Amino acid sequence: MNQPNEDMNDKICVVTGAARGLGRAISEALARAGATRVYACDINMAPAQSWIGDYPNVTAATLDVCDPQALSELSGRILAEHGRVDVVVNNAGITRDALLDKMTESDWDLVMNVNLKGVFMMTQAMLPLMKLHNKGSIVSISSIVGTDGNIGQSNYAASKGGIISMTRGWAKEFARGGARIRANCIAPGFINTEMTQAVPEKVLDKMRARIPLGELGEPRDIAEGVLFLASERSRYITGQVLKIDGGLVL
Structure with missing residues (x-):
């Protein structure tokens, strides 16, 4: 484990979809940056057993982001243990890809529920804990598919585009009355995760x-x-979409 720095010093952070992939990397980065506590949340925390023990400031929390009772319990737990939340990272998401004439209603509903409604419900549950000190940073993981679309991903594109629209509204709403609660998005491009590792090499070559x-x-x-958008280094940034895609979308 690397020596922590002070970017997240004294911060209480919550990350969804945290057991593996992007969520794991985000949770580890916040922990290494000195967060007092990172609540690493996922509907299945089993994959986190391989790494979470390396970080004494990370707490595993099994969570369905579409379950209001589970969200209420998590909010109550964090309030009792720390009295506030400083950083919320909405990372949980799924795909159910198909061309429009093959996409089922259940494919549409499931992706919209997890990717969009889940971000809405998670943020709604954590916002009161930010309002207790009128300060915080909400970072939601969108996608370049949400800004530029993609064949066979009508549901995913709609959900990720919806995150961007919600975030822009939240940036205005949450800053009312002098509050310093910021909301921003990150739009990843093609990232080397378990999902892309399952793609045939010839397809990956075309991507590259x-x-x-x-x-x-x-x-x-x-x-x-x-980490940048969660920290005070971005204190004057809100309502923005940061594309991290190697220049894929210009």
């Missing part, structure tokens, strides 16, 4: 050929972007 920097991004690239 489209990226000006010539390679897939790594989870740490997204984690560093989250």
